[in-house]
Amino acid sequence: MPNSHLSPGVPDVSTVWLRVFLEVARHGSFTVAARTLGWTQSAVSRQVSSLEEALGGAPLFDRLPRGVRLTEAGRLLVPHAQAVVEALHGAGRELAALREAAGGRLRFGAFASADAALVPQALATFRARHPRVRVSREEGFTPVLLERLTAGHLDLAVVSSTGGAPPSTYALHHLLDESLYVAVPADHPLADGGPVRLGQLADADWISGSARPEGTLLDVAVRQGFRPRIAHVVGEWTAKQGYVAAGLGVTLVPALAAGSVRPDVVLLPVLDQGAPARAVYAATVRGRTLTPAAEAFVGALRKAAARLPA
Incomplete structure (x- = not known):
């Protein structure tokens, strides 16, 4: 017919x-x-x-x-x-x-501190096993990456959460939970390297990637009972360290970025009771078929996360 x-x-x-x-x-x-x-x-x-x-x-x-x-x-x-x-x-x-994930493409995004160690290690493993897959990568804040994911511009996104409820639109493949540090200048009164509670820095000037703490690492401080005074809005990690080293304020640093901190900045572990560790996920759109390349990359991310220091 x-x-x-x-x-x-x-x-x-x-x-x-x-x-x-x-x-x-x-x-x-x-x-x-x-x-x-x-x-x-x-x-x-x-x-x-x-x-x-x-x-x-x-x-x-x-x-x-x-x-x-x-x-x-x-x-x-x-x-x-x-x-x-x-x-x-x-x-x-x-x-x-x-x-077989031997061809095709992989489009992914990641937030900045994930690019310090987690993503490069996972990508190196993935490229060694799947050299013919065309890979493209974007960097951005978690909300922007999730928007790009929903719009179909990304196959997956490496995103973070400071304890908020995950959106039901996404399937979140848990990779790791990371602790937080406060970065202070070397001559800061608390710079002996001992653990601190965020409340001890309630009166400090803070450096953050946003003028509002909500949706950032500083959301932890809000949940601990004080609203940090954000003196400088700085997006890039290296620049944040420069502001801290110059004595212009303090900032929160996730464990994923701790290994790249400059020597004139001191990291103090955060010990606030009840402050949740930041969770890191590989996010995909719920109900959307994951490509074999994306599945393989999620596996590489999990292996890289398992190799990172606790």
Whole structure:
């Protein structure tokens, strides 16, 4: 039956017919083509007849006493049939590579401090095992990354939470929980390196990536009973350290970024009772099929997280 969705004049042709046609054309014989395909000669003859009928009834082969020979219509069809069959073979190869995460693409995003150690280690493992996957990466704050994920621009996003309820839109693959530190200048009165409670720094000037603590690491301070006075809004981690070292304030540093702190800044572990560790997740959209490459990268992230210092 012709497909009603096809444009007028476009024949509804089975790819099986084309494959059989090419085998007959290659061997010049229904018998040899049938043997190659593992079919009966009559089955091969029926496939060719069906193709001829679909294409308007013109014969594609002259039936000779010994074998067959392409007609002018058959010679015209050969390159088109080859193009169709090769295109399908190519699609099959690409789909197989995609299933094995041996090809395709991976689009992911991550928040800044995850790029200090977690993401590079995971990406190195992933690239070693899946070198043919095309990888693109974005950096941003968690809310922006989740928006990009929802819009379909990312396959997954490495995001963080300071204890808020995870949005039900996303499937969150837990990677790790990380502790927090307060970064203070080397000459700060508390700079002996001992643990502190955030309340001890309630009167300090704070450096943060946002003018409001909500949705940032400083949300922990709000839950501990005080609203930090944000004196400087600085987004980049290296710049934050410069402000701290200059004595312009203090800032919170997650454990993922602790290894890259400059020597004239002191990190003090936060011991506030009930202050939750920051959770880090690989987020995907709930209900959206995860590509094999994305699944493999989630696995690489989990292995990298397990290797990081506690």
